[in-house]
Amino acid sequence: MGSRGRAGYGPGMDPLATGLEGADLRDYLSACREGVLAELRARLPPDGPRTGGLYGLVLDYPLRDAKALRPALAVATARALGASMDLVLPSALTLELYHNAFLVHDDVEDASELRRGQPTLHRAHGVAVAMNVGDAMLALTLGPLLENMETVGLSRALRVLSVVERMARESAEGQAIELDWIRRNAWDLGPTDYFRMVWKKTAWYTFIAPVTVGAIVAGLDAARTRQLQWFAGTLGLAFQVQDDLLSLEGAVADTGKEEGGDLWEGKRTLMLLHALRVATPAARARGLEALARERAADAALPAQLAAWVEAGRLDAGLRVALEGALTQGRGFRTAADVEVLRALIEESGARAVAREAALVRAERARRQLTRIASWMPPSPHRDLLAGLVAFVVGRDR
Amino acid sequence: MGSRGRAGYGPGMDPLATGLEGADLRDYLSACREGVLAELRARLPPDGPRTGGLYGLVLDYPLRDAKALRPALAVATARALGASMDLVLPSALTLELYHNAFLVHDDVEDASELRRGQPTLHRAHGVAVAMNVGDAMLALTLGPLLENMETVGLSRALRVLSVVERMARESAEGQAIELDWIRRNAWDLGPTDYFRMVWKKTAWYTFIAPVTVGAIVAGLDAARTRQLQWFAGTLGLAFQVQDDLLSLEGAVADTGKEEGGDLWEGKRTLMLLHALRVATPAARARGLEALARERAADAALPAQLAAWVEAGRLDAGLRVALEGALTQGRGFRTAADVEVLRALIEESGARAVAREAALVRAERARRQLTRIASWMPPSPHRDLLAGLVAFVVGRDR
Numbered sequence: 001m002g003s004r005g006r007a008g009y010g011p012g013m014d015p016l017a018t019g020l021e022g023a024d025l026r027d028y029l030s031a032c033r034e035g036v037l038a039e040l041r042a043r044l045p046p047d048g049p050r051t052g053g054l055y056g057l058v059l060d061y062p063l064r065d066a067k068a069l070r071p072a073l074a075v076a077t078a079r080a081l082g083a084s085m086d087l088v089l090p091s092a093l094t095l096e097l098y099h100n101a102f103l104v105h106d107d108v109e110d111a112s113e114l115r116r117g118q119p120t121l122h123r124a125h126g127v128a129v130a131m132n133v134g135d136a137m138l139a140l141t142l143g144p145l146l147e148n149m150e151t152v153g154l155s156r157a158l159r160v161l162s163v164v165e166r167m168a169r170e171s172a173e174g175q176a177i178e179l180d181w182i183r184r185n186a187w188d189l190g191p192t193d194y195f196r197m198v199w200k201k202t203a204w205y206t207f208i209a210p211v212t213v214g215a216i217v218a219g220l221d222a223a224r225t226r227q228l229q230w231f232a233g234t235l236g237l238a239f240q241v242q243d244d245l246l247s248l249e250g251a252v253a254d255t256g257k258e259e260g261g262d263l264w265e266g267k268r269t270l271m272l273l274h275a276l277r278v279a280t281p282a283a284r285a286r287g288l289e290a291l292a293r294e295r296a297a298d299a300a301l302p303a304q305l306a307a308w309v310e311a312g313r314l315d316a317g318l319r320v321a322l323e324g325a326l327t328q329g330r331g332f333r334t335a336a337d338v339e340v341l342r343a344l345i346e347e348s349g350a351r352a353v354a355r356e357a358a359l360v361r362a363e364r365a366r367r368q369l370t371r372i373a374s375w376m377p378p379s380p381h382r383d384l385l386a387g388l389v390a391f392v393v394g395r396d397r
Numbered sequence: 398m399g400s401r402g403r404a405g406y407g408p409g410m411d412p413l414a415t416g417l418e419g420a421d422l423r424d425y426l427s428a429c430r431e432g433v434l435a436e437l438r439a440r441l442p443p444d445g446p447r448t449g450g451l452y453g454l455v456l457d458y459p460l461r462d463a464k465a466l467r468p469a470l471a472v473a474t475a476r477a478l479g480a481s482m483d484l485v486l487p488s489a490l491t492l493e494l495y496h497n498a499f500l501v502h503d504d505v506e507d508a509s510e511l512r513r514g515q516p517t518l519h520r521a522h523g524v525a526v527a528m529n530v531g532d533a534m535l536a537l538t539l540g541p542l543l544e545n546m547e548t549v550g551l552s553r554a555l556r557v558l559s560v561v562e563r564m565a566r567e568s569a570e571g572q573a574i575e576l577d578w579i580r581r582n583a584w585d586l587g588p589t590d591y592f593r594m595v596w597k598k599t600a601w602y603t604f605i606a607p608v609t610v611g612a613i614v615a616g617l618d619a620a621r622t623r624q625l626q627w628f629a630g631t632l633g634l635a636f637q638v639q640d641d642l643l644s645l646e647g648a649v650a651d652t653g654k655e656e657g658g659d660l661w662e663g664k665r666t667l668m669l670l671h672a673l674r675v676a677t678p679a680a681r682a683r684g685l686e687a688l689a690r691e692r693a694a695d696a697a698l699p700a701q702l703a704a705w706v707e708a709g710r711l712d713a714g715l716r717v718a719l720e721g722a723l724t725q726g727r728g729f730r731t732a733a734d735v736e737v738l739r740a741l742i743e744e745s746g747a748r749a750v751a752r753e754a755a756l757v758r759a760e761r762a763r764r765q766l767t768r769i770a771s772w773m774p775p776s777p778h779r780d781l782l783a784g785l786v787a788f789v790v791g792r793d794r
Contacts, residue, residue, distance in 0.1 A: 045566070045570075049574075049577070050570075050574070050593075051570045051573055051574070052570065052572075052573030052574035052575070052576060052577035052578075053573065053577055054569060054570055054573035057573075101532075102532075105528050105532060108505075108524070108528065109524055109525035109528050109529075110525075125580070126576075126580075127505070127506055128506035128507075128576055128579075129573075129576050129580070131502050131505065131506050131528075132506075132569055132572045132573055132576060135498075135499075135502060135535075135565070135568075135569050135572075136565075136566070136569035136570075136573070138532075138535055138565070139562065139565030139566045139568075139569050140566070142558065142561065142562035142565065143562055145558075146555065146558055146559055146562065149555060154551065158543065158546060161539065161543055162543055164539065165536065165539035165540055165543065168532070168533075168535070168536030168539065169442070169533070169536045169537070171532075171536075172451060172529055172532050172533035172536050173442075173447075173448045173449065173451055173533075175449075175529045175532075176448055176449030176450065176451035176454075176526075176529055176533070177446075177447070177448070177449035178449070179449060179523075179525055179526050179529060180446070180449035180450055181449075182525075183522070183523070183526070196447075
């Protein structure tokens, strides 16, 4: 961790010119990830038949290759403000456990097949096991928060706990907003709707909560903490738009998720909303028709049928007949539907619009960090925050 | 609430002779339930499109008719020890929210159709909404625990938080043990295995945690708190055995669940384990064969197919063909399988064995409460604890 071989800090230079990148950035993220994993391992109760193998499964997702953005944001903020890594790691672990619990539960909800390039937990062990592992992760978030009382002091520990409570509510509300759109088949949504949902669903727990926790642990005042929160939230919006772009473009190998998964899910992305808004009435109608069809994931049926055919439990001909019957009427979204949506997006120039929206927000975050740099002294940790601005919109996974 | 028309307290009489029953018991439970619901309503953020209707859904299960055992145990323990109802209600709400989150998630895992006589949340609103509502309930558990810091004081608030953390872990471990048995198709299990699982999965969060929280809020010492915990845990074992008996006997109207649901699920109950243990080798083999078949709930397919037929999206003949194909080979558990298991239980006398096991544990709990009554002064609240002992094994729902 550090800024090996980079220029030193001087009073006259752009305070953000030394942002970490490439191997330096990866080393920093990786060190934070290792720190959090060590913290998790040290806290897991002993595993075995008496716990039904629960804690081995709790480690599954965290041990898969991941960026560990949340721990890095918490650690870098705390350390840039003078706190030690040890002081912030328990809170960072709580955030990482929430993240992994959300991943496990989201994968069940979306009937996803892959997570970080491997079968999702519910595909490997069943829905009941996956849901229980997610609940166990949430149970384990409380231990580090309790320990904080002794390490960072009562007042800061209570404020961290309060931020975690807010974070959990914001995420659930963001998720509820998105699910409400799906239930109402709502597509008449603008960028403001989209960004409000993303702020709650993703930016809060991935960006705002980590920097807030780091700031609290380091004893930062409320006004400066708000500056950091705005920086983080804005970067979070850029992050999600980039994530949506990657989902549209990416192959499995890069993102560890299914290609075009968002289109299969009918997810409200900035691109899709833009494409529907600017499309001709006829093209828009075709798009809405494709989107009105049910997500196959709601029933997880196609994958289930395929698995049964593979296992010799279902005649292949019967499967074809069944799928044919099911896709008559409203039916399931098909590959042809996904292609309609993909074409709609390409023709509308939505990709460029989204790219621009991400860059604008990353630039806002960069300017905010310049202001923050007037009181946050230069350090490799501040460089990590600066490096993340470029990373968030430049990454390819 | 109170012991209207009952004999007063005197030094010479059996301290538990005044246990609440009938209308008095119901009034006490009902007052605790109302108190917790008021507490919940007062804390819910405003609902609307900006929260995707989340908080209305959070209220759904709690507003359905329920016994509110957990709040009553916490309230009665605290008040019997001299604390006020206000002081314990926030912690009681946290326990009730956990309980409802478990119900919502369990219903998804088990693909249950009914909960408290109405469609389960995931049947009414989809799996994704249900899972998010469960997660939102867990998020809301933190607020009351934070508020405790001001109302019951720091030290007790931290101990309550610590008990909640332990409770969440115990429940997840108990659930993991049961799921591990299912995964391994393990049936060579004795009463010790069964009760160890139940202690973690049910007794901890339904009985032990509530009385512990009540004791902490009231400032009870550790040794006496342990006496209460043993009382509560033992009563919890009796409660679960009674619950299993009711599931076997009960119709939908009484339990609000499907009839014989445990047999359909292949749940390890004391009755089924006993029946398998004492059966002839041939009968045991028939039972294990029925149990080896997959729970239909794992795929939720039969219900899904029925719904599609009903909605005119699937030809009824094709449904029959498909179900026939699927139940060849290992297939799904059928009504005939459930009858095999039911007969196995009836022939083994397992019902009487389980009834006896419940009564023995209720009697142990009663004797423990007699010891507790040497330091817990008489009150309607102690009478509630005494009344619950009889209620737990006498209830028919």
